[in-house]
Amino acid sequence: MFKIFIIEDDKQLVNLLKEHLHKFGYDTKSVEKFDAVRGEFEKFEPHLVLLDVNLPKYDGYYWCRQIRSVSTCPILFISAREGKMDQVMALENGADDYITKPFDYEIVTAKINSHLRRAYGTYASANNERTTSVEGLILDVERLRLTLNEQEIDLSHTEAKILDELMKKVERVVSRDRLLEKIWDDQAFVDDNTLNVYVTRVRKKLAALSIEDALQTIRGQGYRLVPNWRHM
Amino acid sequence: MRLFFREQLALILFYFLQLVVITGIYWLDGYRHLSISLYAAFLSTCLLIGYLFFRYITNRSFYQRMEKQLTSMEDFTSNVQQSPLAEGLQQLLKSQFRHYKTDLHNYKYKLEGHIQFINQWVHQMKTPLSVIHLIVQDEDDSRFIAIGDELDRLKKGLDMVLYTARLDTFERDFYVETLNLQTVARSVTSSQKRIFIRKRVFPVLEIDGGLQVASDEKWLSFAMTQLMTNALRYTVEENRKIYFHGYKCGINTVLEIRDEGVGIPQSDLPRVFDPYFTGENGRNFQESTGMGLHLTKQICEKLGHRIEIESTINQGTTVRIIF
Numbered sequence: 082m083f084k085i086f087i088i089e090d091d092k093q094l095v096n097l098l099k100e101h102l103h104k105f106g107y108d109t110k111s112v113e114k115f116d117a118v119r120g121e122f123e124k125f126e127p128h129l130v131l132l133d134v135n136l137p138k139y140d141g142y143y144w145c146r147q148i149r150s151v152s153t154c155p156i157l158f159i160s161a162r163e164g165k166m167d168q169v170m171a172l173e174n175g176a177d178d179y180i181t182k183p184f185d186y187e188i189v190t191a192k193i194n195s196h197l198r199r200a201y202g203t204y205a206s207a208n209n210e211r212t213t214s215v216e217g218l219i220l221d222v223e224r225l226r227l228t229l230n231e232q233e234i235d236l237s238h239t240e241a242k243i244l245d246e247l248m249k250k251v252e253r254v255v256s257r258d259r260l261l262e263k264i265w266d267d268q269a270f271v272d273d274n275t276l277n278v279y280v281t282r283v284r285k286k287l288a289a290l291s292i293e294d295a296l297q298t299i300r301g302q303g304y305r306l307v308p309n310w311r312h313m
Numbered sequence: 314m315r316l317f318f319r320e321q322l323a324l325i326l327f328y329f330l331q332l333v334v335i336t337g338i339y340w341l342d343g344y345r346h347l348s349i350s351l352y353a354a355f356l357s358t359c360l361l362i363g364y365l366f367f368r369y370i371t372n373r374s375f376y377q378r379m380e381k382q383l384t385s386m387e388d389f390t391s392n393v394q395q396s397p398l399a400e401g402l403q404q405l406l407k408s409q410f411r412h413y414k415t416d417l418h419n420y421k422y423k424l425e426g427h428i429q430f431i432n433q434w435v436h437q438m439k440t441p442l443s444v445i446h447l448i449v450q451d452e453d454d455s456r457f458i459a460i461g462d463e464l465d466r467l468k469k470g471l472d473m474v475l476y477t478a479r480l481d482t483f484e485r486d487f488y489v490e491t492l493n494l495q496t497v498a499r500s501v502t503s504s505q506k507r508i509f510i511r512k513r514v515f516p517v518l519e520i521d522g523g524l525q526v527a528s529d530e531k532w533l534s535f536a537m538t539q540l541m542t543n544a545l546r547y548t549v550e551e552n553r554k555i556y557f558h559g560y561k562c563g564i565n566t567v568l569e570i571r572d573e574g575v576g577i578p579q580s581d582l583p584r585v586f587d588p589y590f591t592g593e594n595g596r597n598f599q600e601s602t603g604m605g606l607h608l609t610k611q612i613c614e615k616l617g618h619r620i621e622i623e624s625t626i627n628q629g630t631t632v633r634i635i636f
Contacts (some may be wrong), residue, residue, distance in 0.1 A: 096445070098447075151481070161439035161440065183443035185446075186447065254453075258510045258511065259453050259625060261510045265506045265510075282544075
């Protein structure tokens with residue numbers, strides 16, 4: 082299990098990060114004493130460090146240099162400062178990457194995953210592969226594959242994102258707005274019709290696994306995935 | 314030279330008056346030798362001319378400087394001639410300048426402190442924003458969506474404060490590089506996707522993938538975000554588009570942001586770049602500070618880009634950034 086050390090002085094933020102990272106199977110620890118960060122680091126021996134710039138007593142750059150003198154593990158800065166110079170400063174002090182506040186959960190996990198993979202080899206991702214499963218229907222977001230009863234089909238990136246969202250909130254209504262938001266970054270051009278087209282495609286993919294009428298349209302609200310394949 | 318003569322005119326007049334009075338007294342007393350009198354007057358005038366000449370030479374640079382306009386603040390401290398009057402004036406100016414400079418320095422220091430404070434404060438506020446952002450992120454409930462929308466407004470407001478404060482120290486805070494226009498436009502539209510979706514207005518990017526501009530990414534993105542939020546705010550009908558059109562015009566690259574919104578009245582158009590100007594649209598729509606376009610224009614000027622705006626009522630507004 083990978084260990085992640087969180088050096089951040091806002092307790093709420095630390096708790097949210099911890100909660101999120103636990104879901105992905107990471108072991109986390111946050112700093113208790115801000116004047117002995119290096120000692121705590123050496124005791125915990127983490128695989129990766131999340132580091133804030135503005136800290137009590139010494140700033141993040143200082144601790145970054147301190148950690149660098151004893152370890153080569155990936156260090157990711159989390160900071161509100163979005164200037165080019167601040168990022169250059171961070172990298173020059175030995176950091177590997179930079180995340181600006183406010184950030185999305187997805188960005189944090191994506192960056193953590195990619196740095197762990199780079200630092201500790203490809204087996205790193207095997208630990209926390211992202212799959213969602215509902216009543217035997219398994220979605221592998223990384224490999225873009227949908228499986229039911231040993232029957233497998235490939236999905237496009239956008240289709241996988243839509244299904245992922247619907248499966249996470251199974252039997253609940255997911256609004257059109259939310260789905261549009263999710264697929265936005267993959268598309269050069271998004272509008273209401275784009276979503277309609279993709280929902281139709283997802284329905285076809287589900288039909289290929291002999292799932293019919295599971296993806297319901299709720300007029301004026303959004304879509305709902307009903308796991309009606311469980312009796313099959 | 315002219316100043317010198319004006320200054321010495323009284324002395325010259327006084328001298329000639331005295332010459333006439335003294336010669337007159339001797340004349341009335343009975344001493345009536347014209348040639349001797351003229352000779353004495355001639356000698357005496359020569360002495361006066363000698364004295365004036367000497368005065369002028371010793372104070373020449375002083376007078377010359379008095380006649381010349383100052384081009385910069387430090388101008389007067391240059392070479393000075395050794396004469397009591399010039400030196401006295403120099404001392405006075407110097408001490409005055411010193412006081413003035415101390416005052417100016419104090420204000421500068423205060424302003425810098427203020428900017429630093431704003432900077433720090435804005436950055437500190439981003440931590441609670443991050444926390445709220447993370448809490449509402451995975452929720453799809455209408456209340457959380459409303460909180461998310463308000464959060465977006467807060468974020469935008471904070472950015473506005475930050476960038477306004479930074480504009481004065483622009484020179485220390487920018488980094489020009491070659492940017493891909495399409496990538497920048499895409500990341501800007503993507504960062505505002507929530508508002509696009511909420512308003513059911515969608516962006517259309519018509520920018521050639523190879524189009525590049527030399528600019529600062531952060532400032533340019535901020536300026537584009539301002540233009541885009543304006544376009545969004547004044548598009549009231551659903552299912553409209555906002556067009557981002559990038560093209561080459563001669564040697565310049567142009568980015569055009571066109572909306573199909575309410576447009577700006579002709580009478581307001583010349584003033585839209587003025588600070589705090591909100592115009593008719595500002596009164597009809599909420600959330601107008603009158604600072605967005607003003608800031609955008611200033612940023613464009615500092616980056617060396619030109620900005621143009623044209624608009625037709627009920628048809629839309631087009632803003633062009635010419636790189």
